[in-house]
Amino acid sequence: MSDASARRLALTTATSRPTRTIARQVDADGRPQRVSQTFGARVFHGERMKQRLPPEIFARWSETVERGTRLDRPVADAIAHAVKEWALENGASHFCHWFHPMTGSTAEKHDSFLWFDGAGRPVEKFTGAMLLQSEPDASSFPSGGMRSTFEARGYTAWDPTSPMFLMDGPSGRTLVIPSAFLGYHGESLDEKAPLLRSMESLGRSAGKLCGLLGSAVGRITPTVGPEQEYFVIDKAWAALRPDLMVAGRTVLGAAAPKGQSLEDHYFGSIPPRVLAFMEEMEEELYALGVWAKTRHNEVAPGQFELAPIFTEANVAADHNQLVMQTMRKVADRHGLAMLMHEKPFAGVNGSGKHVNWSMQTSTGENLLEPGQNPQENLRFLAFMAATVLGVHRHAGVLRAAIASHGNDFRLGANEAPPAIISVFLGDFLTRIVDGIVSGSVANLPAGQAMIELGVNRLPAIAKDNTDRNRTSPFAFTGNKFEFRAVGSSASISFPTACLNAAVTDGIDEIVAMMEGGDDVMTAVRKALTESAPVRFDGNGYSSEWVVEAERRGLPHARNTPAALAFLNTNAARTLFERTHILSHEELHSRYDVRLELYNKKVEIEGDVLRELVDTYVIPSVLAEIQATSGVPGSLAQARLSAVQDAADGILARRTELDAALAGVPDAGPADVAAYLCSAVVPAHHALRRASDTAEKLVADHRWSLPKYREMLFVNG
Numbered sequence: 074m075s076d077a078s079a080r081r082l083a084l085t086t087a088t089s090r091p092t093r094t095i096a097r098q099v100d101a102d103g104r105p106q107r108v109s110q111t112f113g114a115r116v117f118h119g120e121r122m123k124q125r126l127p128p129e130i131f132a133r134w135s136e137t138v139e140r141g142t143r144l145d146r147p148v149a150d151a152i153a154h155a156v157k158e159w160a161l162e163n164g165a166s167h168f169c170h171w172f173h174p175m176t177g178s179t180a181e182k183h184d185s186f187l188w189f190d191g192a193g194r195p196v197e198k199f200t201g202a203m204l205l206q207s208e209p210d211a212s213s214f215p216s217g218g219m220r221s222t223f224e225a226r227g228y229t230a231w232d233p234t235s236p237m238f239l240m241d242g243p244s245g246r247t248l249v250i251p252s253a254f255l256g257y258h259g260e261s262l263d264e265k266a267p268l269l270r271s272m273e274s275l276g277r278s279a280g281k282l283c284g285l286l287g288s289a290v291g292r293i294t295p296t297v298g299p300e301q302e303y304f305v306i307d308k309a310w311a312a313l314r315p316d317l318m319v320a321g322r323t324v325l326g327a328a329a330p331k332g333q334s335l336e337d338h339y340f341g342s343i344p345p346r347v348l349a350f351m352e353e354m355e356e357e358l359y360a361l362g363v364w365a366k367t368r369h370n371e372v373a374p375g376q377f378e379l380a381p382i383f384t385e386a387n388v389a390a391d392h393n394q395l396v397m398q399t400m401r402k403v404a405d406r407h408g409l410a411m412l413m414h415e416k417p418f419a420g421v422n423g424s425g426k427h428v429n430w431s432m433q434t435s436t437g438e439n440l441l442e443p444g445q446n447p448q449e450n451l452r453f454l455a456f457m458a459a460t461v462l463g464v465h466r467h468a469g470v471l472r473a474a475i476a477s478h479g480n481d482f483r484l485g486a487n488e489a490p491p492a493i494i495s496v497f498l499g500d501f502l503t504r505i506v507d508g509i510v511s512g513s514v515a516n517l518p519a520g521q522a523m524i525e526l527g528v529n530r531l532p533a534i535a536k537d538n539t540d541r542n543r544t545s546p547f548a549f550t551g552n553k554f555e556f557r558a559v560g561s562s563a564s565i566s567f568p569t570a571c572l573n574a575a576v577t578d579g580i581d582e583i584v585a586m587m588e589g590g591d592d593v594m595t596a597v598r599k600a601l602t603e604s605a606p607v608r609f610d611g612n613g614y615s616s617e618w619v620v621e622a623e624r625r626g627l628p629h630a631r632n633t634p635a636a637l638a639f640l641n642t643n644a645a646r647t648l649f650e651r652t653h654i655l656s657h658e659e660l661h662s663r664y665d666v667r668l669e670l671y672n673k674k675v676e677i678e679g680d681v682l683r684e685l686v687d688t689y690v691i692p693s694v695l696a697e698i699q700a701t702s703g704v705p706g707s708l709a710q711a712r713l714s715a716v717q718d719a720a721d722g723i724l725a726r727r728t729e730l731d732a733a734l735a736g737v738p739d740a741g742p743a744d745v746a747a748y749l750c751s752a753v754v755p756a757h758h759a760l761r762r763a764s765d766t767a768e769k770l771v772a773d774h775r776w777s778l779p780k781y782r783e784m785l786f787v788n789g
Contacts, residue, residue, distance in 0.1 A: 115163070
């Protein structure tokens with residue numbers, strides 16, 4: 074079968090797939106069960122632990138979660154026995170420590186519960202030691218130079234604050250133990266450990282500030298709700314696109330006559346096959362305890378979104394990885410391919426992961442929620458000011474946290490935020506902030522100052538007066554900040570850890586000012602005055618903003634190599650070391666790993682682009698030239714001339730790409746990344762443009778690759 078015939082077969086397949094449905098779960102009376110009845114069915118959550126553990130053991134575990142105390146071996150043994158029995162009762166045969174290496178995805182090594190007793194008889198065994206730690210090979214995971222290939226030891230350590238759960242396989246179940254991944258000397262080799270450390274650091278500093286404000290609270294944790302954007306296409310199309318298979322995006326492809334220009338997809342009726350996929354996906358997520366809340370069409374054709382309810386940052390990071398993993402698995406059952414890349418299709422919206430972030434006390438109070446009295450609103454203003462100050466001081470680190478080759482295609486276009494980190498507060502809150510900064514209430518008592526500023530009205534009208542600015546990378550949206558610049562394929566762990574670190578620094582500065590004798594309003598005014606340059610409520614896409622941001626001294630890293638350089642600065646090292654989140658060595662490893670990842674992705678895209686041009690595009694163009702040659706008439710001759718010009722353009726750009734790749738320096742990853750970004754990536758774009766020109770000229774039946782109009786609009 075020719076490639077063109079395969080494309081026609083894919084069209085038939087995509088348009089004839091039946092909609093897959095699943096049976097709703099029912100109760101004993103045959104009535105459909107509510108989500109609340111089945112939620113967390115495969116999770117060893119706190120309520121289930123309370124039922125199965127002796128009260129003193131449950132109390133010790135609760136103390137570990139609330140205060141960070143260590144679990145001793147008897148407690149771990151009791152928990153291990155209880156979770157083993159529950160897992161076996163529910164069909165599990167294996168367990169695994171599930172962790173987040175610096176690949177951006179997850180990893181796991183499965184071990185059977187099977188053991189042998191003293192008489193050599195088979196039994197199921199799971200001890201506290203097995204629960205607390207495992208030893209996967211660390212040599213093959215990226216470490217940024219912290220580990221050598223011959224140094225194989227790595228350790229997974231149970232994260233007791235993230236619930237264990239059961240993962241379904243094709244014919245069985247596995248008990249999954251959320252974990253951190255550490256090297257032999259305790260160095261972090263993963264995304265999870267820095268996130269956990271950042272949560273502890275933020276909690277300590279926030280607790281100190283609350284105490285100074287007269288509202289001592291218990292444990293304070295950052296909470297996160299990451300909205301997940303994604304594309305789905307029929308997997309018959311994906312199977313015929315080598316670029317989607319290996320790079321996650323289309324490295325060439327002419328725009329469809331209709332993209333998102335009519336704006337008719339956003340919030341439109343969800344296509345039946347996609348809705349069936351969403352329903353099955355959500356049922357799985359609910360059983361895993363994932364708080365999936367919202368589903369809808371996004372702006373681009375074929376693009377959708379899932380938004381969860383807030384939960385603690387480390388649990389949210391685990392849940393987001395589960396969301397991506399479950400999406401891919403369930404989509405396959407429906408004959409769909411899941412595209413998580415930030416820009417799978419040129420010319421239409423890319424996909425992000427909006428990380429909604431706030432801070433919450435152990436009693437459920439949101440520290441960024443405007444209160445009902447002056448004291449609560451003083452606390453709100455203090456934490457809001459600390460957040461803005463932290464973002465201002467460490468905008469470069471936050472830009473580095475969201476840097477990736479995929480995000481380079483997205484930032485600054487098609488409703489994605491720009492590459493300049495700024496903070497949007499909205500008109501109403503900005504008026505309050507301006508009043509504080511101007512000093513108009515500097516000599517008034519705190520309560521009277523609140524009234525003069527209108528903060529007493531804030532709870533009732535703040536949300537209505539805080540419009541969303543889609544061009545802002547960091548926007549206040551009523552009772553939280555939305556970090557909108559994170560890429561759709563990224564783990565949220567590192568961006569959240571960086572945000573926690575930045576805000577910790579802002580909080581510490583306000584604490585230092587208050588301990589030095591300033592009252593809270595004076596400290597807030599100083600923080601808001603220093604951070605004024607980062608506040609921007611206008612159009613982040615405008616060329617005027619680029620000029621204005623430069624005048625304000627805001628960093629503007631237009632690409633990943635430039636952005637990652639912020640991790641390799643004294644300011645970044647000081648921030649992470651002072652907050653006890655990353656050592657100098659651990660931070661530098663993140664810098665190296667991300668540079669290497671960028672370099673490899675650019676090289677992979679170059680290889681697949683050359684393969685597509687050589688084995689798909691050029692044969693199609695030659696077939697068109699052969700079919701048109703010798704055909705009489707001026708129209709045929711004009712067509713032939715246009716196709717030949719396109720062929721010449723492809724060959725010229727193909728030669729230029731080879732020359733660019735031949736010039737990659739034999740140097741360190743930073744120099745290689747800079748060269749790839751400045752020389753190779755532009756050569757990619759040039760070859761793509763030449764190929765896309767040819768696609769518009771070659772007869773449809775001779776073009777072998779699935780086209781944008783098919784992949785975006787023909788999915789059953």
